[in-house]
Amino acid sequence: MTSMAWLQLGGYLASLVALGLPVGHYMARVYTGEARLAQRLLTPVERGFYRLLGIDPGREMGWREYTLTVLAISAVSLAVVYAIQRLQGVLPFNPAGFAGVPAALAFNTAVSFITNTNWQSYGGETTMSNLTQMLALTVQNFVSAAVGMAVLAAFIRGLHRRSSATLGNAWVDSTRSVLYILLPLATVLSLLLVSQGVVQTMAASRKVTMVEPFHADSAVITTQTIAVGPAASQVAIKQLGTNGGGFFNVNSAHPLENPTPFSNLLEVLAILLIPAALCFTFGRMVKDDRQGWAIFAAMAIVFTALTIPTIRAEQGGNPALTAVGADQVSSALQPGGNMEGKEARFGPVSSALWATATTAASNGSVNAMHDSFTPLGGLWPLWLMQLGEVVFGGVGSGLYGMLTFAILAVFIAGLMVGRTPEYLGKKIEAREVTLAVLIVLMPSALLLIGTAISVMLPAAKASIFNPGAHGFTEVLYNFSSASNNNGSAFGGMNANTPFFNAALGIAMFIGRFWIIVPTLAIAGSLAGKKSVPPGLGTLPTHTPLFVALLIGTVLLVGALAHLPGLALGPIVEHLMLMGH
Numbered sequence: 001m002t003s004m005a006w007l008q009l010g011g012y013l014a015s016l017v018a019l020g021l022p023v024g025h026y027m028a029r030v031y032t033g034e035a036r037l038a039q040r041l042l043t044p045v046e047r048g049f050y051r052l053l054g055i056d057p058g059r060e061m062g063w064r065e066y067t068l069t070v071l072a073i074s075a076v077s078l079a080v081v082y083a084i085q086r087l088q089g090v091l092p093f094n095p096a097g098f099a100g101v102p103a104a105l106a107f108n109t110a111v112s113f114i115t116n117t118n119w120q121s122y123g124g125e126t127t128m129s130n131l132t133q134m135l136a137l138t139v140q141n142f143v144s145a146a147v148g149m150a151v152l153a154a155f156i157r158g159l160h161r162r163s164s165a166t167l168g169n170a171w172v173d174s175t176r177s178v179l180y181i182l183l184p185l186a187t188v189l190s191l192l193l194v195s196q197g198v199v200q201t202m203a204a205s206r207k208v209t210m211v212e213p214f215h216a217d218s219a220v221i222t223t224q225t226i227a228v229g230p231a232a233s234q235v236a237i238k239q240l241g242t243n244g245g246g247f248f249n250v251n252s253a254h255p256l257e258n259p260t261p262f263s264n265l266l267e268v269l270a271i272l273l274i275p276a277a278l279c280f281t282f283g284r285m286v287k288d289d290r291q292g293w294a295i296f297a298a299m300a301i302v303f304t305a306l307t308i309p310t311i312r313a314e315q316g317g318n319p320a321l322t323a324v325g326a327d328q329v330s331s332a333l334q335p336g337g338n339m340e341g342k343e344a345r346f347g348p349v350s351s352a353l354w355a356t357a358t359t360a361a362s363n364g365s366v367n368a369m370h371d372s373f374t375p376l377g378g379l380w381p382l383w384l385m386q387l388g389e390v391v392f393g394g395v396g397s398g399l400y401g402m403l404t405f406a407i408l409a410v411f412i413a414g415l416m417v418g419r420t421p422e423y424l425g426k427k428i429e430a431r432e433v434t435l436a437v438l439i440v441l442m443p444s445a446l447l448l449i450g451t452a453i454s455v456m457l458p459a460a461k462a463s464i465f466n467p468g469a470h471g472f473t474e475v476l477y478n479f480s481s482a483s484n485n486n487g488s489a490f491g492g493m494n495a496n497t498p499f500f501n502a503a504l505g506i507a508m509f510i511g512r513f514w515i516i517v518p519t520l521a522i523a524g525s526l527a528g529k530k531s532v533p534p535g536l537g538t539l540p541t542h543t544p545l546f547v548a549l550l551i552g553t554v555l556l557v558g559a560l561a562h563l564p565g566l567a568l569g570p571i572v573e574h575l576m577l578m579g580h
Helices: 003-031 036-053 063-090 103-114 129-159 170-196 232-240 261-285 290-318 319-322 347-360 375-386 399-418 430-455 470-482 498-527 544-576
Strands: 205-216 218-225
Touching: 003 170, 003 261, 003 347, 036 170, 063 103, 063 170, 063 498, 103 170, 103 375, 129 232, 129 261, 129 399, 129 498, 170 232, 170 347, 232 261, 232 290, 232 347, 261 290, 261 347, 261 399, 261 498, 290 347, 290 375, 290 399, 290 544, 319 347, 319 430, 319 544, 347 375, 375 470, 375 544, 399 430, 399 470, 399 498, 399 544, 430 498, 470 498
Parallel strands: none
Antiparallel strands: 205 218
């Protein structure tokens, strides 16, 4: 890595902490009802929403009712997003005249957006009307993010409360997540992005005169039609809500979605801002900031440890090109390395940093083609997803996933000292451990089973255009992305087929709600327990020792479950490349 690469990575992490601390503390005040200034401004809007839906914001819910409410919100969202896509041909704000989206693709996209995955088997500017982009997709970016944040708020209350039968109110937590957190942040980021040239208009396209005419056969083409639309408003929340779905087909590599180095910095910071800040929210809500710092430290260490080899691999370039004399050496004037599939305005370092940020979070947006990364450059982002999207992860979902690993870590520590494990004063017993194991293993099972079926079925194999190890990696990456609700993809295969639309849609659905339901069940179980005073055998969960144990648990589970698949894909491809 060059000195500039180290500086960029260090500056990014420092900025994340500097922005995450105040945002995290503010979010804690939102969920505890202590954000007084924001409440004075927004309470009338909040109360009006509750009156409209007939909600009693003062009535708290047990874990079962909380779960059913979250599932009901997602079910209604699924139906609305699917219907808008199917009917967009007869709905307004469709200046391009797009027809309704086919059923299989509409199902896949609806599931994708309600699960905070935002997997895209379509090109936004060629498939979706402005109304669909705004009313279905952008709105759902807020709603699905708010659901994840609400589940986290309930889980934290389950850890903190003593002998309680309730976890809060799902409607209140979701509404406040949107109204007090996501909407203000997205508004500010949207305006900043517009200042950098991200488009925001209701028009569908602009015809421009080309700088140089293009000769096609006997014709001379002097104009070009460029797709535009209400992009900035969607880009802002897609990053802040770890959604990731692009307004344009090439996502944040598009010059009208991410035009400048500064817009690139804003967007990549937005990807991890809320997931990182929620660690500090957690510390404040359990009345022990050290707990939040411990979780943040575990996430940051793993993230840094996997970002560095990704940058090194992309800066090192393709050894096959080096062998034939192509210049792959970094210099001050000409950034070297693997430039295939990357924007020249970002280069290998910014592209590699974005790749690890977007796969560490369940974001999935891209500013470069991950399929064009070197085998080792693609390995680490792939593994970040396979770890369960707990290294920062999605808004809400990443932290409650990491807290599940924390429960397993204290259970392992308890076995070592022969004592009933405890976390934040709550005994961790068979019920919590069983549910935690189910949470951890389900995404791994989904992606491994889906990959295995896809490389055997003739109908699925027909969509894989690259042979050998790379084609296998593409399938493994895409099921890893869907099962862990990430949304990024390895290109080189056609995922817009009935088989993959259905298979990936099922993986996204189970990967989201199989996690939410047992997570809330754990929260309900813990909330009902009394506090256990710490003893000589209690493992402090704010120390470097616990951080190391937590990291070890995450990495060990990730290695045991996924090393065989990685060996068949990117590792084999790297060895083949080294042999030229």
